Amino acid sequence: LNTDAEGRLILCDALTYVERFKPAAVIDVATLTGACIIALGHVNSGLYARSDALADQLLGAGRKAMDTAWRLPLDDDYQDQLKSNFADMANIGGRPAGSVTAACFLARYTEKYDWAHLDIAG
Structure with missing residues (x-):
């Protein structure tokens, strides 16, 4: 586990x-990682959502407001980075795909409703 x-x-609480x-639906907006800045710079926010419909609504609203986002993956392969030898799961996946694994961590707490995460660190 990582206290950083x-x-x-x-947020998962x-x-x-x-x-x-x-x-x-629930949409959380947070600056969880600097990794999103590395991936997208200061142009787009990172958008994570399981629901295509919710993602499309948010992307459309962002375009209208001139506050654009780019949808990033929540694939199972990234979930594997949260495996832990000490706990049910790790709260951080390591350096690679840091913004993605942060969103994957949050996604585990949102199974019962549509959810999206906007990483606005950039």
Whole structure:
């Protein structure tokens, strides 16, 4: 486990709490990693979503507001980076794909509703 990734721990608590309200969708906006800046610079935010419909709505809204995002993957191959020998899962996946693995960590707490994560670090 890594104590430097505390923001995602607090956010996953909120994502778990919100389940009791049975939301149609939840969109979190955070600056969890500097890795998104490495991937996208200061031009686009990183967008993660399992739902194509929700992702399309957010991308469209971003274009209209001139605050664009780029959709990034939540593939199972990235989830493997969160395996841990000490806990149920690690809260950080290491240096490669840091923004992706942060979103993968959050995604594990959002199975019961549509969810999107905007990494606005850039």
